[in-house]
Amino acid sequence: MSTAxxxxxxxxxxxxxxxxxxxxxxxxxxxxxxxxxAERFGVPLATLGVMLLAVRLFDAVVDPWIGRAADALLxxxxxxxxxxxxxxxxxxxxxxxxxxFPDAGFTQVQLLxxxxxxxxVTTLGxxxxxxxxxxxxxxxxxxEAQRAHIVAWREGLxxxxxxxxxVLPALAGLSITSGVxxxxxxxxxxxxRRAPRAARHPARPTTPLRMPLRTPAFRRxxxxxxxxxxxxxxxxxxxxFFIRDRLQLPAMAPVFLVCYFAAAAASVPLWVQGVKRFGLxxxxxxxxxxxxxxFAWAASLGxxxxxxxxxxCLLSGLALGADLTLPSALLAGVIQQAGHDGAAEGAYFGWWxxxxxxxxxxxxxxxxxxxxxxxxxxxxxxxxxxDTLTFAYCLLPxxxxxxxxxxxxxxxxxxxxxxx
Numbered sequence: 351m352s353t354a355x356x357x358x359x360x361x362x363x364x365x366x367x368x369x370x371x372x373x374x375x376x377x378x379x380x381x382x383x384x385x386x387x388a389e390r391f392g393v394p395l396a397t398l399g400v401m402l403l404a405v406r407l408f409d410a411v412v413d414p415w416i417g418r419a420a421d422a423l424l425x426x427x428x429x430x431x432x433x434x435x436x437x438x439x440x441x442x443x444x445x446x447x448x449x450x451f452p453d454a455g456f457t458q459v460q461l462l463x464x465x466x467x468x469x470x471v472t473t474l475g476x477x478x479x480x481x482x483x484x485x486x487x488x489x490x491x492x493x494e495a496q497r498a499h500i501v502a503w504r505e506g507l508x509x510x511x512x513x514x515x516x517v518l519p520a521l522a523g524l525s526i527t528s529g530v531x532x533x534x535x536x537x538x539x540x541x542x543r544r545a546p547r548a549a550r551h552p553a554r555p556t557t558p559l560r561m562p563l564r565t566p567a568f569r570r571x572x573x574x575x576x577x578x579x580x581x582x583x584x585x586x587x588x589x590x591f592f593i594r595d596r597l598q599l600p601a602m603a604p605v606f607l608v609c610y611f612a613a614a615a616a617s618v619p620l621w622v623q624g625v626k627r628f629g630l631x632x633x634x635x636x637x638x639x640x641x642x643x644x645f646a647w648a649a650s651l652g653x654x655x656x657x658x659x660x661x662x663c664l665l666s667g668l669a670l671g672a673d674l675t676l677p678s679a680l681l682a683g684v685i686q687q688a689g690h691d692g693a694a695e696g697a698y699f700g701w702w703x704x705x706x707x708x709x710x711x712x713x714x715x716x717x718x719x720x721x722x723x724x725x726x727x728x729x730x731x732x733x734x735x736x737d738t739l740t741f742a743y744c745l746l747p748x749x750x751x752x753x754x755x756x757x758x759x760x761x762x763x764x765x766x767x768x769x770x
Contacts, residue, residue: 364545366503371535373508377515396719403715409473410707417700438478443532445472485695497679505674509615516607570761579709581750613667637672638755649744
């Protein structure tokens with residue numbers, strides 16, 4: 351295995367390849383799954399929201415412990431870390447397959463039990479693999495430009511995975527999709543075995559679980575990330591409902607998703623170049639403002655506005671490219687400045703993923719029941735129900751994005767060196 355990041359495309363591909371299947375599975379889990387169980391199996395939105403909230407909160411709470419275990423594995427031999435990744439990949443592939451194919455004879459109670467159990471297995475496998483992958487990349491170090499470059503490889507290939515996942519279920523069905531995912535995951539894990547890895551550091555004491563939370567810069571960054579993440583997770587949870595009922599264009603859903611994620615993938619190199627000139631924080635703030643303007647426009651759309659919504663997807667996709675690339679690069683800088691590089695990346699990314707899961711849990715656990723209580727149900731056509739959907743999908747995320755931008759301006763006053 352290589353022991354240093356050289357900046358060559360081979361290093362980027364070997365490290366970043368795992369981002370592709372991880373993102374491939376994330377789209378069905380967090381976007382398709384709620385709609386799948388509500389529409390195909392008739393699970394009420396409030397019940398589904400509570401179930402997703404409970405499972406994701408449990409999964410989120412476990413993430414800091416997973417991060418601590420990842421640090422221990424990375425401190426040992428590269429073979430130990432890789433074997434752990436391979437084991438998590440098997441769990442993830444099997445859980446994903448079972449999650450979308452419950453027994454046709456299940457009662458409603460059995461169906462909910464199956465959903466809860468398989469979702470927990472799948473998300474735990476996903477968490478273990480993604481935290482190990484993120485910590486691996488953060489240990490490669492470097493200045494702002496190099497950190498952005500490393501994350502860009504991971505998130506750029508992740509967006510390729512999302513693009514495939516956005517159209518494959520509609521074109522080939524969920525059965526073939528799960529098979530393709532398993533093949534992509536196996537190939538990426540094999541590539542990770544030859545990925546660059548930072549030089550080993552001298553043995554250090556075990557990282558206290560709450561140590562990252564005692565780092566002031568991390569607490570500030572985490573607060574910004576939480577608010578911004580909830581703003582992004584709500585429309586991700588509701589987009590298929592908005593397309594089907596507000597726009598009345600369900601057949602166009604794959605096209606809209608491709609526009610969104612293709613724009614995000616294309617924007618990653620642009621954001622990396624922007625970082626060299628303006629810095630990570632300034633670029634992230636600019637992306638937040640772009641997202642607010644875009645979703646405010648989306649609130650004015652109605653039935654048949656497909657071309658306008660495609661433009662919304664392209665513009666919000668540009669902002670997504672920054673959300674996926676820049677915060678993790680900022681976090682790597684926080685770890686360096688705190689002097690915890692080479693020892694605690696897993697601990698930091700464990701809490702980071704806890705925040706990500708909390709965002710998704712709150713988006714599903716609050717937005718879905720709130721829609722039902724506001725009079726909306728899948729297939730609703732009344733103006734009041736559609737107004738409730740529009741508020742939740744467009745305007746609430748705008749308010750949260752503005753709050754995140756304000757927090758970034760107040761809590762992140764260029765406190766970190768650029769590491770250039």
